[in-house]
Amino acid sequence: MDIRQLRYFVCVAEHKNFTRAARQLNIAQPALSIAIKKLEQSIALPLFDRNERQVHLTHEGEILLPHAHRVLQQVEDANTAMAELRGLQKGEVRVGVPGMLGSYFFPSILMGFKSRYPDLKLSVVEAGTQSIRQMLLDGELDIGVIHNQDVPSALETTHLISSQMVAVTSTDHPLAERRSISFQEFFNEELVMFKKGYFHREFVDRICATHKISPQLSFETNLLAMILNIVRHGFAITALLEMVTEHEHGLIPIPFEEPVTLDIAMAWRKHGYLSLADRAFIDFVQNNK
Incomplete structure (x- = not known):
C-alpha cells in the first residue's frame, strides 16, 4: 500500500x-x-x-x-x-542583549545558531535591560534578554540563566584578599559603573536606596572594555556578573556578604507575532544555554 x-x-x-x-x-x-x-x-x-x-x-x-x-x-x-x-531559509531575528551577556554568554550561541541556519539574518542590538524592554514593547525588537524583575505584563519571559553579581577589583587592590565584602564597604570605594538602564546599574541603585547609601561614582560609561581597564589599573572597583571574571585576567571577584543572584530571562511581546525564525532562535538558545 x-x-x-x-x-x-x-x-x-x-x-x-x-x-x-x-x-x-x-x-x-x-x-x-x-x-x-x-x-x-x-x-x-x-x-x-x-x-x-x-x-x-x-x-x-x-x-x-x-x-x-x-x-x-x-x-x-x-x-x-x-x-x-x-x-527558515530566509528571515531575520532582531534580538537585544545587554553588554556583559553579549560578550561572555551569547557569542557561542549566536555562532551556533548561525551555523544551523546560515541563511537567516541575525540583528543583535547591545543595550541596557530597560532600553531592551521598551524596544520590545515598541516592536523594534523581536526578542530581548532582560533582568527578570518587574517585567511589564505585556511581555512573556522564559528563564535563561541565574548569575551572581560580585564586587570586582584589581589584583593589587587592598580588598583583593577579602573572601566577601559588605555593601557599605563596597560603596565606600570609588566606583566605575554602567549608566542608568543596565541591570548592573539597577542592582547598584536598588542597594543604595535600600541601605540609604550614597555611592562614590567616579566613572560612568556603557563601554564594558573601559570599565574592565579602569578596574584593572586600580582607579576604581565595580560590580559585575561573576562570569565576566572567569574570562578576564587581572580581575578579582569578591562575593557580597549578602549574596546577590540575578535571574536573567529571554522576553518577547506576549501577544506579538513570533516568526518561524524567532521561535527557532528561542528554542535553540533554550537547548544550548
Whole structure:
C-alpha cells in the first residue's frame, strides 16, 4: 500500500460513497474504484462492503482505518516540518542583549545558531535591560534578554540563566584578599559603573536606596572594555556578573556578604507575532544555554 491509496481509502470511508469521495479527491470515480481495488488486492483483504448507494467498512477496513489516519497525520506533520524549514531559509531575528551577556554568554550561541541556519539574518542590538524592554514593547525588537524583575505584563519571559553579581577589583587592590565584602564597604570605594538602564546599574541603585547609601561614582560609561581597564589599573572597583571574571585576567571577584543572584530571562511581546525564525532562535538558545 502507498500513501495515495491510504488517502483514497480514508476519503471513501468518511463519505461512504465512491462518487462523493471522487469529487472530494478531484479524480474520476472509476479511477478511485480501481485504486481501492488494487489496495484490497495488495493486502489480500476486503475493505468495503459495496452496494448501489452506500459502501461500509468491513471488519478488516475498520481495523485499517485508525492506522491509515495515523500514517497520514505523520506524513502531514513531516510536510509541515519541512515547510517550516523551507521558511527558515530566509528571515531575520532582531534580538537585544545587554553588554556583559553579549560578550561572555551569547557569542557561542549566536555562532551556533548561525551555523544551523546560515541563511537567516541575525540583528543583535547591545543595550541596557530597560532600553531592551521598551524596544520590545515598541516592536523594534523581536526578542530581548532582560533582568527578570518587574517585567511589564505585556511581555512573556522564559528563564535563561541565574548569575551572581560580585564586587570586582584589581589584583593589587587592598580588598583583593577579602573572601566577601559588605555593601557599605563596597560603596565606600570609588566606583566605575554602567549608566542608568543596565541591570548592573539597577542592582547598584536598588542597594543604595535600600541601605540609604550614597555611592562614590567616579566613572560612568556603557563601554564594558573601559570599565574592565579602569578596574584593572586600580582607579576604581565595580560590580559585575561573576562570569565576566572567569574570562578576564587581572580581575578579582569578591562575593557580597549578602549574596546577590540575578535571574536573567529571554522576553518577547506576549501577544506579538513570533516568526518561524524567532521561535527557532528561542528554542535553540533554550537547548544550548
